[in-house]
Amino acid sequence: MTTVEPLGAVRERVLAALRGDIIAGRLRPGDRLVERELADRFGVSRVPVREAIRALVGEGFVAFETPRRTVVRRLTRTDVRELFELREALEVYAAGLAAERAGRDELAALEELLDRAAKATAGGDGEAIADANTRFHDGILALAGNGLLVEVMQPVDGRLRWLTRRNEEWRQLLGEHRELYAAIASGDAGRARAQALAHVRANYRLTVRQLFGETG
Amino acid sequence: MTTVEPLGAVRERVLAALRGDIIAGRLRPGDRLVERELADRFGVSRVPVREAIRALVGEGFVAFETPRRTVVRRLTRTDVRELFELREALEVYAAGLAAERAGRDELAALEELLDRAAKATAGGDGEAIADANTRFHDGILALAGNGLLVEVMQPVDGRLRWLTRRNEEWRQLLGEHRELYAAIASGDAGRARAQALAHVRANYRLTVRQLFGETG
DNA sequence: CCAAGCGCGTTGGTATACCAAACCAGCGGA
DNA sequence: TCCGCTGGTTTGGTATACCAACGCGCTTGG
16 A cells, blocks of 8 residues: 555455445446455455455345355345345334434434435436435434444345435435325324335335336 | 365354354453454464454444454343344244245244244253244244345344343243244234234343343 | 653554365367 | 366465554653
């Protein structure tokens, strides 16, 4: 390295680069990740590359296909179904907790995130929209006040970010987010859960249609 | 090495050993994990030890306290609350799926696991009982037919195994498991969910009492 | 006696080197 | 022509070595 880097910086840099490549589609499902090759490309040793790859496996972006074959994960129909089942379980639960626990300040923060998503949607920049919507979801998770939930959602969120990027029905998504926000703000956990469930299921149908051209 | 070991065997061996030490209490919450020290103890290099430690972090057994301080995790009241909230979300959902999806063969396999838990409970060996009950829970997860759910449950299961070991109310636990099995076998998802919810909540109260001596 | 400064030991991060198993292409025999 | 063998190449796993930052205790000056 030409400049001194803080502790663990190399791994983080490689991790962020690879994750970005995967999400942006520069690395496509099925593409191999070869430790030496990546180490050379980034000008680092294999060790931080190894650790970055392990982290990506944890996030659901990468899979060990065979003992010596590490690839960008392919999302099958089954994977998508499992993903949305998990979202049903976790996001619905999180929405309920959020409705019960959110105070005035937390709700204001969440509304702020919703506004940003609205502005981004008006702006039309897909990148920014996807980002803002991801933040809104993260905001709800934060409101649920459960750190373990956030940790456990990581493999779900990783896979989801892939799909969100292909989703183009931004206006519908924004509308659903508005309703979800209103439900949480009402403090009615049951209403929040119902709204979250509807949101996840609608998103599931949309995703299946876009990915596989079916009516799922 | 005196004998040739298959691919990745060293890491797995270290991982299993450390996990076992933590679960069995030979390594206690707050104890430090020092890479070099462990590498020497196991007669291996630091690399597989590093990876084993990362895996344990993922499973919830270990935490990076400060940049150079890796310790066995301490479970606080908050951690336990978050853990059982997650169990509410995930195990209840899994029980519902299991009830919907389980066929004759799968149910027979689950019943077999229940029988083993019953035998173990009669036997009185705490180790064996905890093991059998863990397997029963895993069996329900398997029946849910969602691989991602299994993956996501790992950090939850890890923490839970710690607590299960301290639980001494084996007979009550077995009774709840019997009821849960019956609910799943009935094919009624709602009933299975209700039973799972009751089970998790009862277990929560019991755990809090045992850990912190409160009625929480 | 106490506080600030300094130096060495500790420790995780990174780099480099070696190993063995799996893969693959090329060759030879049936 | 096709199948199986074989040797080199690829590739992840493991070992060893070096580095820098942090911490702790000792020393020294007030």
